[in-house]
Amino acid sequence: MEGKRVKESTVLMAQLMTPEDANPAGNVHGGVIMKLIDNAGGAVAARHARSNVVTASIDRLSFHHPVHIGDLVTFKASVNAVGRTSMEVGVRVEAENLITGKVRHTASAYLTYVALGGDARPRDVPPLILESEDEERRFNEAKARTQMRRLEREREEGKRPAGDGMC
Numbered sequence: 001m002e003g004k005r006v007k008e009s010t011v012l013m014a015q016l017m018t019p020e021d022a023n024p025a026g027n028v029h030g031g032v033i034m035k036l037i038d039n040a041g042g043a044v045a046a047r048h049a050r051s052n053v054v055t056a057s058i059d060r061l062s063f064h065h066p067v068h069i070g071d072l073v074t075f076k077a078s079v080n081a082v083g084r085t086s087m088e089v090g091v092r093v094e095a096e097n098l099i100t101g102k103v104r105h106t107a108s109a110y111l112t113y114v115a116l117g118g119d120a121r122p123r124d125v126p127p128l129i130l131e132s133e134d135e136e137r138r139f140n141e142a143k144a145r146t147q148m149r150r151l152e153r154e155r156e157e158g159k160r161p162a163g164d165g166m167c
Contacts, residue, residue, distance in 0.1 A: 009047035045113035081142035
């Protein structure tokens with residue numbers, strides 16, 4: 001399978017925040033931002049895999065600053081690393097006050113997607129071609145996160161008795 005460059009699947013998405021996105025104080029709900037992060041990340045993963053994808057996990061969703069009604073929110077998403085059937089996508093969220101021009105880094109997240117074939121089962125994805133030091137750094141950081149997720153999963157499975165009903 002031929003590899004793909006990071007830039008081939010990168011997505012830049014923007015949306016103006018409106019009153020229906022926010023609480024009575026004018027702050028945009030975190031869930032609205034989360035949905036848009038998943039939309040941007042999913043588009044990147046589908047572009048890379050050229051197939052349907054499903055969200056397997058969301059890691060490290062960190063909110064740094066609030067988003068307000070009237071802000072133009074930009075979602076910058078790209079593939080950080082790929083496995084056999086999965087991809088880690090990083091999404092950076094920035095909010096711009098269109099009156100002042102001030103831009104704030106409001107959130108970041110790492111999401112894992114699994115590519116699906118026509119039979120709705122995981123399918124192989126193209127390898128990732130890294131072209132810059134920044135892409136190499138993101139790839140190495142993603143591999144470290146993958147290892148941490150694996151260890152955490154193993155630890156959770158070992159601690160929890162079978163049938164306890166806990167997630």
